Amino acid sequence: MINRLVENIRKKKAPIVVGLDPMLSYVPEFILDRAVKEHGETLEAAGAAVWEYNKGIVDAVCDEIPAVKPQIAMYEQFGLPGMQAFQKTVDYCREKGLIVIGDVKRGDIGSTSAAYANGHLGSVQVGGTKCYAFNEDFITVNPYLGSDGVSPFVDVCREEKKGIFVLVKTSNPSSGEFQDQKVDGRPLYEIVGEHVARWGADCMGDSYSYVGAVVGATYPEMGRILRKIMPKTYILVPGYGAQGGTAADLKPYFNEDGLGAIVNSSRGIICAYKQDKYAGFGESGYAEAARQAVLDMKEDINRIF
Amino acid sequence: MINRLVENIRKKKAPIVVGLDPMLSYVPEFILDRAVKEHGETLEAAGAAVWEYNKGIVDAVCDEIPAVKPQIAMYEQFGLPGMQAFQKTVDYCREKGLIVIGDVKRGDIGSTSAAYANGHLGSVQVGGTKCYAFNEDFITVNPYLGSDGVSPFVDVCREEKKGIFVLVKTSNPSSGEFQDQKVDGRPLYEIVGEHVARWGADCMGDSYSYVGAVVGATYPEMGRILRKIMPKTYILVPGYGAQGGTAADLKPYFNEDGLGAIVNSSRGIICAYKQDKYAGFGESGYAEAARQAVLDMKEDINRIF
Numbered sequence: 258m259i260n261r262l263v264e265n266i267r268k269k270k271a272p273i274v275v276g277l278d279p280m281l282s283y284v285p286e287f288i289l290d291r292a293v294k295e296h297g298e299t300l301e302a303a304g305a306a307v308w309e310y311n312k313g314i315v316d317a318v319c320d321e322i323p324a325v326k327p328q329i330a331m332y333e334q335f336g337l338p339g340m341q342a343f344q345k346t347v348d349y350c351r352e353k354g355l356i357v358i359g360d361v362k363r364g365d366i367g368s369t370s371a372a373y374a375n376g377h378l379g380s381v382q383v384g385g386t387k388c389y390a391f392n393e394d395f396i397t398v399n400p401y402l403g404s405d406g407v408s409p410f411v412d413v414c415r416e417e418k419k420g421i422f423v424l425v426k427t428s429n430p431s432s433g434e435f436q437d438q439k440v441d442g443r444p445l446y447e448i449v450g451e452h453v454a455r456w457g458a459d460c461m462g463d464s465y466s467y468v469g470a471v472v473g474a475t476y477p478e479m480g481r482i483l484r485k486i487m488p489k490t491y492i493l494v495p496g497y498g499a500q501g502g503t504a505a506d507l508k509p510y511f512n513e514d515g516l517g518a519i520v521n522s523s524r525g526i527i528c529a530y531k532q533d534k535y536a537g538f539g540e541s542g543y544a545e546a547a548r549q550a551v552l553d554m555k556e557d558i559n560r561i562f
Numbered sequence: 563m564i565n566r567l568v569e570n571i572r573k574k575k576a577p578i579v580v581g582l583d584p585m586l587s588y589v590p591e592f593i594l595d596r597a598v599k600e601h602g603e604t605l606e607a608a609g610a611a612v613w614e615y616n617k618g619i620v621d622a623v624c625d626e627i628p629a630v631k632p633q634i635a636m637y638e639q640f641g642l643p644g645m646q647a648f649q650k651t652v653d654y655c656r657e658k659g660l661i662v663i664g665d666v667k668r669g670d671i672g673s674t675s676a677a678y679a680n681g682h683l684g685s686v687q688v689g690g691t692k693c694y695a696f697n698e699d700f701i702t703v704n705p706y707l708g709s710d711g712v713s714p715f716v717d718v719c720r721e722e723k724k725g726i727f728v729l730v731k732t733s734n735p736s737s738g739e740f741q742d743q744k745v746d747g748r749p750l751y752e753i754v755g756e757h758v759a760r761w762g763a764d765c766m767g768d769s770y771s772y773v774g775a776v777v778g779a780t781y782p783e784m785g786r787i788l789r790k791i792m793p794k795t796y797i798l799v800p801g802y803g804a805q806g807g808t809a810a811d812l813k814p815y816f817n818e819d820g821l822g823a824i825v826n827s828s829r830g831i832i833c834a835y836k837q838d839k840y841a842g843f844g845e846s847g848y849a850e851a852a853r854q855a856v857l858d859m860k861e862d863i864n865r866i867f
Contacts, residue, residue, distance in 0.1 A: 280673065281686070289689075298691035330674045334681035336695030340645050362670055364704060366734035368585065369635045376639035381586070386603035390641030399669060401706040402732050403739035427707050429671035434708035435754060438745040445743060445750070452739070
C-alpha cells in the first residue's frame with residue numbers, strides 16, 4: 258500500500274491528502290434540510306447529510322488527489338448512523354481509486370490493539386469465513402502504550418500490505434506538554450521517532466516503510482530533525498492552512514527525492530466555500546470550491562520543489 | 563456520575579468493574595452457532611453472538627457489581643454490526659443501573675476531541691434537537707496530545723456530570739518505553755499524573771473528581787506514588803488476574819477510606835467457564851460461572867481492607 262501511495266502521489270503530482278472531517282456546521286444548509294426532511298432531527302439525518310456532503314466533494318476532487326483522510330471522530334459523534342456514513346465514505350473513496358487513511362488514532366495493548374488492527378486494516382474470522390470490517394488502507398496510531406501496543410498493528414500491516422502513521426509530534430499548541438519533555442537531554446518525540454524507524458525497518462515497501470509517522474506542519478524545526486531520524490518513514494503532515502502551517506514550513510518534511518511526506522488539509526478544502534476567496538462558488542458550489550482549493554494547494558506546495 | 567460510581571461501589575461492597583471484552587473465541591459455541599444459522603458467517607453473526615453472550619453475563623452479575631467496562635475495540639473489529647452490539651450493551655447495562663465505562667482510549671486535538679467527547683459522553687445538536695449517540699457514563703482517554711486534547715473531554719464531563727479516566731501508567735509490559743522515561747529525574751507518568759490532578763481539580767464530585775486515571779495493577783510501587791500525586795482522583799486499575807496483578811498488589815491504589823480505586827477484570831470473569839476452577843459450570847453455564855468468579859473476586863479484593 259505504501260508503494261501505491263507513492264505511485265498515486267507521483268501520478269497526480271500531489272503530495273497532499275484531503276481530510277474528510279465533516280463538522281455539521283460545514284454542511285451546506287440545502288443538504289442538511291433535505292436530510293432532516295427525510296429523517297427528522299435525528300442522528301440518521303446527520304449521518305445522511307454528512308455522507309451526501311462527502312460524496313459531492315469526493316466526486317469533485319478525486320482525479321486531482323492521491324488520498325483522503327476521514328477523521329473518524331467526526332462520524333463517531335453521530336453514533337451508529339455516523340459510523341455508517343464513515344463506512345460508506347471509506348468504501349466509496351476506495352472504489353474511486355483513492356488511498357484511504359483512517360484518522361482513528363487508536364492504540365491499546367496486545368489483543369486489544371490486534372482487534373483495532375483487524376477491524377480497520379485486516380479481517381476477522383467468523384466460522385470459516387474471513388470478514389473485512391472498516392477496511393481502510395492506512396490508519397493513524399497512538400504510541401503512548403509502547404511497542405506491545407503498536408506491534409499488533411505492524412503485524413497486520415505486514416500481512417495485509419497496509420500501513421500506519423504513528424503519532425510522533427502533533428500539530429496542536431500543547432503537544433509539547435508531554436511530547437517535548439526532555440529525556441537525557443533529548444525530547445520524547447525523538448525517542449518515539451527512533452522507535453518508529455525501528456518498527457518500520459522490517460516492513461519495507463520499495464523505498465519507504467509501511468510504518469509512517471505523524472509530524473505537525475506547525476513545528477518545522479522538529480520536522481527537520483525527525484526527517485533525519487526516520488529517513489525511510491513517510492510523514493503525514495497535519496496543520497497546513499487553517500492551523501497555521503505554510504508551504505515554506507513544509508520543505509524539511511520532504512526528502513531530496515521530493516517524496517517522503519504527504520500534507521493534509523481538511524477545513525481549508527472541504528469548507529473552502531465559506532472562505533472569502535471562494536465565496537463566488539456559493540453554497541451550492543461547495544464541491545467546486547473544494548476542487549479549486551485543491552488546485553491552489555497543489556500549486557502552493559509544488560512551489561517548494 | 564463520580565458520586566453515583568462511589569455510591570454504587572459502597573452499596574455493592576465491590577470496588578470492581580467487569581470488562582465486557584468479548585473475543586469471539588470466548589463466546590460459547592451454542593451461541594455462535596445460533597447466530598451463524600440466522601446470519602451466515604458474517605459480521606452480523608459476530609455482532610449478534612457477542613450481544614447475546616454479553617446479555618447473559620450482565621443478567622447474571624448485575625446485582626453484584628457497580629459497573630462494567632466494555633472495550634470498544636472488541637466490538638469495532640466487527641464493523642457496523644459490532645458497533646451496534648456495543649450500543650446495545652451500553653444501553654442495556656445503563657437500564658440495569660450499572661455505570662458504564664467505555665474503554666475507548668480516544669484522544670485527539672481541539673474540535674476532534676470535542677467530537678469524541680460529544681459522541682461518547684455528551685450530545686450533538688441536529689437542527690433544534692439534542693441527540694445522544696453512544697452515551698456512556700465514563701470513558702478512557704489517551705493524554706499523549708496534551709491539555710488541549712484532554713480539555714474538551716473535561717468540558718463535556720462538567721456539563722453532563724460524567725467522567726473520564728486518563729491513561730497514566732498502563733498495565734502492559736512495554737508501557738515503560740515512553741511512560742517511564744525520566745524527565746528531570748522523574749518518570750513521565752508522574753508528570754502526566756500531576757496534570758490529571760490539575761485537570762480534575764475544578765471538576766469535583768463530593769469527594770472525588772470527575773477526572774480519573776488508569777494505573778495498571780502490575781506496577782504497585784508506581785501505584786503508591788501516583789496515589790499520593792492524585793489524592794482526589796479515582797484510579798481505574800486494569801491488569802488484575804489474567805495479566806498477573808494480585809489482590810495484595812492492589813492496596814496502594816486505595817485511599818484510607820477504602821475508596822479511590824476500582825479494579826477491572828475481563829477475561830477472568832467473562833471467560834471463567836474456560837478455567838479449570840469453574841469448569842463444572844460447563845459451556846451452557848458460562849453466565850453462572852461469571853457470577854461465581856465475580857463473588858470470588860469480591861472476596862479476594864475485600865480481604866485487603
